[in-house]
Amino acid sequence: MSKQKNNIVVIGAGYVGLVSGTCFSEFGANVIVADRDKDKIRKLQNGNIPIYEPGLQELVNKNMQSGNLTFKVNYSEYINNSDALFIAVGTPSRRGDGHADLKYVYEVAEEIATNIEKKILIVNKSTVPVGSARKVGGIIKKINSNTEFSVASNPEFLREGSAIEDFMNPDRVIIGVDDEYSEAIMRDLYRPITEKNIPLMFTDPESAELIKYASNAFLATKISFINEISSVCEKTGANVEEVSKGMGYDSRIGDQFLKAGPGYGGSCFPKDTLALVRIAEEHDLNIGVVKAAITANENQKKRMVNKITDALDGSIAEKRIGILGLTFKPETDDMRDSPSITIIKELIKEGAEIIAHDPHGLEEARNLLPDEVKLVESNSEAVIDADGLVLMTEWSEYLNIELEQFKSKMRGDAFIDLRNFLDKEKLESYGFRYFSVGK
């Protein structure tokens, strides 16, 4: 007898919810992805993906066609038909204090509580402070004390730009559970992962929640560390790329997340490092290393402004600066907390005129950058009459820019590569003065 398909509901059609739901449907589960944003759901029902994420469109189309994946605004009628309900709503930084704002998570818990009639597993996939799984359980118990349920924590480690690959082939899957019932359901849902011999680590919900914050904070610290080392390199004549490479050979250190740049950004590291500091403070703890990583990240952005100013002969007032790349990393349209925002605002404050290009981030950039930034659709438009060019994001299309044409359209000759992405000798051979990070 063939086994019945798992039915799951994923609540929240943001990055994590959309990618996880789609990938679970690819694993063979019947998935409903729900979001109260009617416009977003209508678009998804018509096959329009609200984010740019390589491979996602194809996977959504395929699983919608096979009937494994559907999108809904209301999910309450499907709750009792499900094996598991995944909460994947946003947990933004609370305005003013940096705590993760759990209001959306708690709203979902209340909605679930008023509707459950049979034993059900609720899984937290959103990044939530330690103790949240238990709080969700407490909310449900208070509203609906007669129902049996379990709450698990299953943090997500996918990266924007490679989210599908990260979900399908993760280094590990972390699952915090309190009982065998939850463990059995989660084992079944992740069977395609264990069949590839990828470890599923079962632990308690609190540890699972902290693994997520600790992992992001550690990676952010690694980046801030190498960014600080890059400043030492610049003063001492060392080359940060050589230093990273040499450090990376040590398997205890590893070679990943040691690329110096303009500072980390995105929807996770800035928010999660701050939230971890707040979690510690709630327990009267001062976690200085993570705090220092946050400060170093802010300093790195300031350092980039100084580097640009120095490259433009000490003053940027009334200088025209062309920006190549705005998103916090390539292969995404996400502009949230991108270092480009802070750096550009600072350049404008100092009197510079900004003309900027990004292959996928222009729409979001319009909402987040000051009005005076001129946004252009093609990279060659960003160079016209520019005194200097700043490469902010390492989009692969910038590897193929027409250097001769670029140089001839510019007023000045400074090329400031904040990602150490292009070849110094090549740029110099076209008459550019080339500046990079940590070299």
Ligand code: UGA
């Ligand atoms: C990050 C984590 O890498 C994921 O594991 C995690 O699931 C995710 O946050 C999350 O919590 O949802 P993401 O923010 O998509 O993923 O992007 P990363 O690839 O980690 O890059 C973050 C920032 O660090 C980017 O601005 C990137 O340019 C910067 N970075 C990264 C560096 O400056 N240097 C490096 O060596 C690596």
